Amino acid sequence: MQLYSKVIGEGKPFIILHGFLGMGDNWKTLGKEFSEKGFQVHLVDQRNHGRSPHTDEFSYELMAEDIKEYCEEKNLKDIILLGHSMGGKTAMKVATKYPDLIHNLIVVDIAPKYYEPHHQTILEGLTMLQDAELNSRGLADEKLEEYISEWGVRQFLLKNLYWKEKGKLALRMNLDILKEKVESVGKALEESDTFEKDTLFLSGGNSNYIRKEDRELIKSHFPKSNLVTIKDAGHWVHAEKPDDFFQIIMAFIDKFS
Structure with a gap:
């Protein structure tokens, strides 16, 4: 499937995946900021969202394959992959299925657990x-x-x-x-899915998507992960606290570059 994307800048590939009912364009402002730090930022519309193709099939397995095919088509390797909410679930699936593709993983305000439909x-x-x-x-x-x-x-x-x-x-x-397919959006990561590289989980202090009791589950799937909470931010942490969000991610990338 040929996903639609907007590509900003030149440098190390950095793919950003939006949440449920969103599109890559939601990340335009932050994408431009990351590009100014020497990254080639890919704001991707996932299937059935934005300008990407519509299909009757919708699952994290398929969306992970979509990203793998996108990277092959664009010849992207050793990528930084960031996903928010549903995009975070896709990003987790990409990392556990195709670990050689990923340099660093960043997951924003979502855990690898099951979520009941709430939209x-x-x-x-x-x-x-x-x-x-x-x-x-x-x-x-x-x-x-x-x-x-x-x-x-x-x-x-x-x-x-x-x-x-x-x-x-x-x-x-x-x-x-x-x-x-809304039930599929809340699907948990498979128990056997693990990713052994450096991973950052970011949560909003006012959001209930990642709870204290989820830390153990996160570590079981992502043993080299760190969880950082941004105070006074909800589920759209990147939109509510963009400066804090940007600085935390840049510090993480710089540490493991």
């Missing part, structure tokens, strides 16, 4: 948008507010809108399949 309200709101006749982003935001009160979350989701034709907005993601 129902968001998916209902997006379904409403998909079925509505939308001729402005303001109208879309107004309608979505009936489901989602947080302005920041709405803006994140509304990035998926594009002009399908004159006067008509549509959603880029393959919403029907993502709704159908």
Whole structure:
């Protein structure tokens, strides 16, 4: 599968994987910052998201294969791989399946455990948008507010809108399949999946995605991992505390470069 990506800069390859219902474009600002430190940053849209192909199949096994094929197609080796939330699960799967591909792994606010589906309200709101006749982003935001009160979350989701034709907005993601496969998004890493290289787990202090009791599980899969918590940040830690986030990641990369 030929994934869509935006590539910024030149240097050591650095792939960033977005979360559920997101797209590579969400990482444009931080991607530019990393590129200015001598990295070739690849902001990748995962399957059924953004501008990448729509398919009826959706699993972490397949998404890991997608990244491996992407690296082969672009001739990328010894990569730094960063993933947030669902992208973090994909990144973990890539690292455990294709360890020779990875130099460093960075996982943002997700653990290798099972998560129950918890996006129902968001998916209902997006379904409403998909079925509505939308001729402005303001109208879309107004309608979505009936489901989602947080302005920041709405803006994140509304990035998926594009002009399908004159006067008509549509959603880029393959919403029907993502709704159908939502159980797969929370899937745990296989018990036997391990990665022996240096790994950074980053969590938001106000987020409940990584709990204290998850540390042992993280170490069992990633024995050379370190967990750093950024205070006063939620699940979108990179958007809420971008300076802290950037500095912690650069310190990690510099240490193991």
